[in-house]
Amino acid sequence: MARITVPFKADPPDGEAIADLAWGQREIWTAMVRQESWLPIGYARAVPPGTTVEDLAEQVSFLMSRYPTLRTTLRHEPDGRTRQVVAATGEIDVDVVDAADGEDPAQVADQVRQRYWDGEYDLIHGWPAWIAIVRHRGAPTHLVVVMSHLVLDAFGGIVMLEEIAAFTAGTPLPPTAMPPVEQVRWQSSPAxxxxxxxxxxxxxxxxxxxxxxxxxxxxxxxxxxxxxxxxxxxxxxxxxxxxxxxxxxxxxxxxxxxxxxxxxxxxxxxxxxxxxxxxxxxxxxxxxxxxxxxxxxxxxxxxxxxxxxxxxxxxxxxxxxxxxxxxxxxxxxxxxxxxxxxxxxxxxxxxxxxxxxxxxxxxxxxxxxxxxxxxxxxxxxxxxxxxxxxxxxxxxxxxxxxxxxxxxxxxxxxxxxxxxxxxxxxxxxxxxxxxxxxxxxxxxxxxx
The missing domain is CATH 3.30.559.30 (Nonribosomal peptide synthetase, condensation domain)
Structure with missing residues (x-):
């Protein structure tokens, strides 16, 4: 298994922030603690023929740059509060897994997804996602993305997949809808x-x-x-x-x-x-x-x-x-x-x-x-x-x-x-x- 490093930068810039958890984040975080699980969510998705590793690295950079929750870590404060730390720039390691001749790339991708699903994640020091590219005979066949539930819920996953498709097609995208740090501001308001x-x-x-x-x-x-x-x-x-x-x-x-x-x-x-x-x-x-x-x-x-x-x-x-x-x-x-x-x-x-x-x-x-x-x-x-x-x-x-x-x-x-x-x-x-x-x-x- 090889590994590539993908850089990213917040879009729009100025994406760095430290804030309390938004209400939805806090709800899922307490569930994660109760259930002793990082409650993974994700997929192993086939990619179109002709897709290159560079194409998929560009998709990963797009995801990390566009969505603040993917570049968010946690910080436990001395008073017992858990806060979110959103980075403006950074890098993420992406595994590159080769399916051998005779192996079904779809099965290999699902095995990688399951390994990530069952793994232990450090949400304080590492990004809340594991990502892999699966290749067969040198050509990418699947992109595997498994994330902590702190990143998104199932309906957010639909938004993400739709926006990946739009990005790949070159369709302009509107600004991201209200991310957690903005949610915290509204939740702290009189309304x-x-x-x-x-x-x-x-x-x-x-x-x-x-x-x-x-x-x-x-x-x-x-x-x-x-x-x-x-x-x-x-x-x-x-x-x-x-x-x-x-x-x-x-x-x-x-x-x-x-x-x-x-x-x-x-x-x-x-x-x-x-x-x-x-x-x-x-x-x-x-x-x-x-x-x-x-x-x-x-x-x-x-x-x-x-x-x-x-x-x-x-x-x-x-x-x-x-x-x-x-x-x-x-x-x-x-x-x-x-x-x-x-x-x-x-x-x-x-x-x-x-x-x-x-x-x-x-x-x-x-x-x-x-x-x-x-x-x-x-x-x-x-x-x-x-x-x-x-x-x-x-x-x-x-x-x-x-x-x-x-x-x-x-x-x-x-x-x-x-x-x-x-x-x-x-x-x-x-x-x-x-x-x-x-x-x-x-x-x-x-x-x-």
Whole structure:
């Protein structure tokens, strides 16, 4: 393996800065600390035939120059704060990996991506990205870029890929959207203070009267302790289409409602309190920011004794309120939670998360709703598979909705000390059961 060094310079110049972490950065940083992971995000991307190493080095220089988060390191202050240090100029080392004759360059690129994915990164002294060029018979075939989640989120990744394509095509690009240092300035302004105060009022209202526990009892933890599984259900996808047509509610709150109903049935705890991941790109100036912007909004879903259709509509209203109040200073919410716990004399357990991370399909689908016969025929095709077991931490419960065509695709990860593997599988299968029952019977209720 060879290595080349690529210089870069901030565009526009004057890019050097030291600042507090922006709200979205602070949220993902605390998650990284809790989960003992730098939460990598990235890709191994094929490059067009005829691309040279020099072409790819120019792309890397463009990325490092354009996006401040790629040239940002962390600094831990004596008072315990973590701040960001943005460099104006510098160099980054890029690995050059040669696929041998007989090797598939795509497989080699994915192996490099996985090695970077599993690696340990120094976010204080090194850049938050690992980059490699994969060659076959001397010609580049792939560019591998793996970054810390402090650089960007999934929607920022879309912006980055679109701007790489524009740069390669020679299309002029507008100035970058609001980077974290500018976000910090707005967040410190009177407008930012008002947004933060409104969010805190919403959180306090939601948490003021709910049960403090999310899980009814503790289990003997397995070893490894933290488990992750994948559920795939074409039938639930069809059922959700029927529900969306009937209720006029989009898929994301529909999925959240099925999760909340299933969780209430499993735990017996109601309302279901869940932190919903919100990407915040609907806010002014942030739509095309290449930085982490996701934060969690809080929902307390009391769906007992309702029809599923009514539960879906209530969930949609609560979700909108959660989205509106999911932009705040995370340490202020931490202080609020600590105060409420001290007042009530018990731990306030909020480690239950729901993340719709689909990009391709998030709205209602066009076309006629499925028939009951089509729905029932799809039920035998549902699958559940345990994919990972590890001792480093997941959250207590984290449900991700994935982008899989024509399928309700759910990844569920949890701490077996708080929720057993059997309960995790029951939760996602329960989501399917709720959706199918409601699709077949408009009068179906949230009760078992």
């Amino acid at each position: 930012g203070a008002r947004q933060n105060a409104a969010a805190l009022r919403h959180w306090e209202k939601m948490l003021g009267t709910v049960p403090f526990r999310r899980f009814p009892h503790r289990h003997e933890p397995r070893s490894p302790r933290h488990w992750e599984g994948q559920f795939r259900s074409p039938a639930a996808h069809l059922a959700l289409r029927a529900l969306a047509e009937r209720t006029k509610v989009d898929a994301s709150p529909l999925l959240l409602a099925t999760f909340a109903i299933s969780m209430a049935r499993i735990t017996g705890i109601n309302p279901v309190v869940v932190q919903v991941v919100v990407n915040n790109r609907f806010r002014p100036g942030l739509a095309r920011s290449m930085s982490p912007l996701s934060q969690t909004g809080i929902c307390a879903l009391d769906l007992a004794g309702r029809t599923i259709d009514d539960a879906v509509r209530l969930t949609a209203r609560q979700a909108i309120a959660a989205y509106k109040h999911a932009y705040y200073q995370p340490s202020d919410v931490d202080d609020l939670v600590a105060r409420l716990a001290a007042e009530r004399g018990e731990e306030l357990d909020l480690a239950c998360f729901f993340n719709d991370r689909r990009i391709e399909a998030r709205g209602r689908e066009a076309g006629p709703p499925p028939t009951p016969e089509q729905l029932r025929a799809a039920l035998p095709r549902s699958t559940f598979t345990w994919t990972r077991r590890r001792d480093t931490s997941f959250e207590r419960l984290f449900v991700h909705i994935e982008d899989v065509p024509d399928t309700m695709a759910v990844t569920i990860a949890g701490d077996t000390h708080h929720i057993s593997p059997e309960e995790m599988e029951a939760c996602v299968r329960g989501m399917e059961a709720v959706a199918v029952r409601a699709a077949l019977d408009p009068a179906a209720t949230t009760e078992v």
